[in-house]
Amino acid sequence: MKHIKTLTGANLPKSAVKGGCGECQTSCQSACKTSCTVANQQCENK
Amino acid sequence: MIHKFSQGNVNIVLDVNSGAVHVVDQLVYDVLDYYPDHTKEIVVDFLKDKYNGNSILEAIDEIDNLKKNNLLYTEENYMKHAAFKNKKTIVKALCLHIAHDCNIRCKYCFASQGDFKGDRSLMTAKVGKKAIDFLINNSENRKNLEVDFFGGEPLMNFQVIKEIVEYGRSIEKKYDKNIRFTITTNGVLLNDDIMDYINQHMYNVVLSIDGRKETNDTMRYTIHGDGTYDIILPKLKKMAERRNHENYYVRGTFTRFNLDFAEDVLHLADLGFKHISVEPVVAAAENDYAIQEEDLSKIFQQYEYLAEACIKREKAGSGFNFFHFMIDLDQGPCVVKRLLGCGAGAEYLAITPEGDLYPCHQFVGNDDFNLGNVLEDNLDTSIYNSFANAHVYNKEACNQCWAKFYCSGGCHANAYNFNKDILIPYSVGCEMEKKRIECALTIKARLMEEEER
Numbered sequence: 126m127k128h129i130k131t132l133t134g135a136n137l138p139k140s141a142v143k144g145g146c147g148e149c150q151t152s153c154q155s156a157c158k159t160s161c162t163v164a165n166q167q168c169e170n171k
Numbered sequence: 172m173i174h175k176f177s178q179g180n181v182n183i184v185l186d187v188n189s190g191a192v193h194v195v196d197q198l199v200y201d202v203l204d205y206y207p208d209h210t211k212e213i214v215v216d217f218l219k220d221k222y223n224g225n226s227i228l229e230a231i232d233e234i235d236n237l238k239k240n241n242l243l244y245t246e247e248n249y250m251k252h253a254a255f256k257n258k259k260t261i262v263k264a265l266c267l268h269i270a271h272d273c274n275i276r277c278k279y280c281f282a283s284q285g286d287f288k289g290d291r292s293l294m295t296a297k298v299g300k301k302a303i304d305f306l307i308n309n310s311e312n313r314k315n316l317e318v319d320f321f322g323g324e325p326l327m328n329f330q331v332i333k334e335i336v337e338y339g340r341s342i343e344k345k346y347d348k349n350i351r352f353t354i355t356t357n358g359v360l361l362n363d364d365i366m367d368y369i370n371q372h373m374y375n376v377v378l379s380i381d382g383r384k385e386t387n388d389t390m391r392y393t394i395h396g397d398g399t400y401d402i403i404l405p406k407l408k409k410m411a412e413r414r415n416h417e418n419y420y421v422r423g424t425f426t427r428f429n430l431d432f433a434e435d436v437l438h439l440a441d442l443g444f445k446h447i448s449v450e451p452v453v454a455a456a457e458n459d460y461a462i463q464e465e466d467l468s469k470i471f472q473q474y475e476y477l478a479e480a481c482i483k484r485e486k487a488g489s490g491f492n493f494f495h496f497m498i499d500l501d502q503g504p505c506v507v508k509r510l511l512g513c514g515a516g517a518e519y520l521a522i523t524p525e526g527d528l529y530p531c532h533q534f535v536g537n538d539d540f541n542l543g544n545v546l547e548d549n550l551d552t553s554i555y556n557s558f559a560n561a562h563v564y565n566k567e568a569c570n571q572c573w574a575k576f577y578c579s580g581g582c583h584a585n586a587y588n589f590n591k592d593i594l595i596p597y598s599v600g601c602e603m604e605k606k607r608i609e610c611a612l613t614i615k616a617r618l619m620e621e622e623e624r
Contacts, residue, residue, distance in 0.1 A: 126233045128199045132616055133500035135189035135241055137249075137509075137576060144505020145254035148315045150351070151264040151519045168504055 140168070173244060174573035175203055178613040179479060181620070185612065186237075187573050188247040192500060193237070194616050198222055199230045206231055207244070250564055254507045260559040262309040263316050264514065265302055266521040266532050269294045269332060270323035274359050275399055278390045279424060279452045279460055287523070287536045293328045294524040298545065299335035302522045305545040307346050316343075317374075319353045321521075321532055326360040336372050355379070355422075357391075358403040358410070366410055374418060378407045381423040382435020382449060389428055390460070408443065416445045420494060423449040426460035430469045433477040440484070440491045448494035451603055453585055464599055471606045478610040482617050498577070498611040509563075512579035516542075516558025516593075530558050533584030558583065561593050568596055578604045 149168055172187040175195075182200040184193045195203075201221070205214045215227050237243035249255050272291040273280075303318070310316055318339065320332050332354075339350045351374040358378050369376055380403060381387040388398025411419055421444045425432035432449055439447045451470070454461040462470070477493065484490050503509075513519065516530030520542065528542040528550065529535045543549040563569045563580045572578075581604065585597035 126236070128196045128230050129233050129237065130194045131237075131242065132183075132192040132194055132612075132619060133190070135186070135191045135245065136501060136503070137188065137190035137506045138241075138245075140503075140505035141249055141252050141254055141507065145258060145507035146505075147261065147263065147313055147508075147518070149504055149508060150315070151317055151514050168508075 144168070172247075172573060173203070175200060176609050178475060178609055179482075179617060181613055181616045183609075183612050183616055184243070185573065186243050186245055187576065188249075189241060189245040190500070190576065191237075191242040191245075192612060192615070193242070194620070198226060199234065202227060202230045202234065206234060207238075249506055249510060252506075254505075255510060258507060258511070259311075260511075260517045260555075261311045261313055262306060262518060262520060263313045264318070264519040265306050266319045266321050266519065267294065267299060267302055267335070268322060268521060268523050268532065268535065269299070269320045269325040269335075270328040271524050272327055273322060273324045273357070274327060275324070275357055275391060275393055277392075279426060279454055279458075287323075289536060292524040294331055294522075296331050296334040296338075298522070298524065298526045299331055300338045301526060301545045301548075303335065303339050303342070303350075305522075305548065306350075307342070307348060308548075309550070310348070314347060314349055316348050316350045317353065318350055319355065321355050324357055324359070325354055326356050326365060329360070329365060333368070351375075353377070357399070358406045359399065361403075361406040361410060366413055369410075370414055376410065376414065376419040377422045377448075378403075378410060378419060379423070380404070380407055380421050380439070381425070382429070382432065383438045386425075386429045386432075386435050387423075390424070390426060404442070411444055420446045420448045423447075424452050425449055426452040426454075427462060427466060428460055430466055431473060432470075433473040433480065436477055436493060437480055440489075444491070446492045446494070450495070451600070453582075453588070453597075453600070455588070462599060467599065467602055470603060474603075474606050474610050478614055481614055485614075485618060486621060495607045496611045496614055498608070498615065500615060506576065509576045509579050511562050513582065515583050516540075516561070517555060530554070531584060533582075534587075558593070566594050566596060568598075568601075572601070572605075574601075574605045574608055577608045 173184055174187060175184045182195045184195050201218060202214060205217050211231050215224050218227055270293050271287050306316055336352055343350050352372055353375040354369060354373050355377040381390060384400040387400040391399045421439055423435060429435060436447055436449050451462050481493060481496060521529045521532045521535055522545060523535055526545040529540055534540040542551045542554050561583055563575045566580050569575045569580045581596040581600055583593040585600050586593050586595055589597045
């Protein structure tokens with residue numbers, strides 16, 4: 126495409142199919158203790 | 172729903188419900204102001220003074236192509252999805268308040284300088300072991316469990332930490348569990364023996380330092396009133412080196428006194444730290460150090476400045492991880508996790524030295540949120556369920572927000588502290604989080620462009 130470059134595709138619908146296992150690390154155990162942030166966590170069930 | 176923004180000479184369009192991210196030229200960026208709400212003919216008419224008609228139609232074709240391939244204006248149906256509908260909330264992580272005591276005094280400490288508004292106290296090994304039992308008994312089929320040693324200052328109760336870790340290790344295999352221990356420390360008591368122990372047993376370490384000496388020492392000082400920077404810095408550097416610069420964060424707090432906090436982040440990077448988190452203080456508006464709404468424009472400017480510095484350093488081979496700019500667009504958390512948020516009060520609980528259970532460390536000491544006690548092995552299911560259901564779809568403001576799959580509904584404690592309702596997010600925090608997400612996406616886009624050149 127000439128005007129649009131796609132950086133990343135539709136990853137959320139795919140993750141809903143495989144997701145929800147609950148094995149990923151809770152966000153408070155990574156770095157933050159006040160602004161618990163989920164999006165910079167990792168899925169551990171690739 | 173889409174969200175579009177320009178930063179650092181890049182136009183970015185986020186398709187909220189699919190997670191697709193696009194970099195677009197100025198023509199598409201402008202067309203999206205009108206299309207698809209208006210017909211092609213009307214859009215051409217709106218923009219004909221700025222662009223050639225054929226180019227506008229070409230841009231619209233590309234937009235239509237993305238829509239057809241479910242990469243733009245996608246519908247949301249996760250609420251009906253089995254993985255979300257059938258979700259079962261299970262306790263899988265604990266924040267053990269191993270010490271309600273501290274060897275330093277921080278002006279902004281939510282724990283009232285370590286004692287959480289109560290008597291200074293240390294957790295016993297008996298309570299700690301009961302906490303491990305509680306976690307195993309309430310985690311059903313979860314294999315990965317987490318236990319964070321927190322305080323106060325946890326190293327003031329180091330012997331009990333060792334006993335709890337030993338106990339956890341002795342029973343985890345029997346129950347088919349993998350317990351990951353972590354610790355948050357101000358670093359004052361670190362020595363070679365403790366560092367060796369932490370490196371052997373702790374999956375992650377959070378080391379507290381606020382940045383430049385003058386920043387740190389304004390807010391963090393000893394019980395005699397001396398700044399802590401010179402005491403802790405050599406120890407934190409040694410700790411990071413001995414962990415081969417893996418699985419740790421230096422963690423700072425910025426306040427109204429250092430709204431130029433990007434300089435503190437870069438100072439920590441210049442000291443050689445590779446994993447850095449510096450976050451806004453959360454405090455009631457009457458405190459002189461509290462972030463005010465009027466500070467937001469300065470804070471946004473700092474985040475943009477920091478994003479540029481991250482790009483520049485990454486290209487120069489001297490990059491570092493800034494926690495709030497980390498975003499994995501391909502293999503981040505699943506959408507179910509994103510909807511449920513941090514898990515406080517449901518899959519994550521805090522335990523006091525006396526064994527009392529709270530939704531998280533920020534609620535400790537507020538009796539309205541006491542969930543029970545591990546010594547009595549009881550859990551208040553009404554409070555527990557209210558937190559388990561405090562997900563994005565039950566927060567009206569979040570439901571309409573473009574950032575919902577990235578911030579996951581924000582912090583329950585902040586919502587309660589500012590709005591007395593865990594379902595109404597703290598708006599100043601929301602604005603900062605949205606800016607951080609935009610910066611993270613900008614960094615990704617800019618670095619991708621560099622790679623392609």
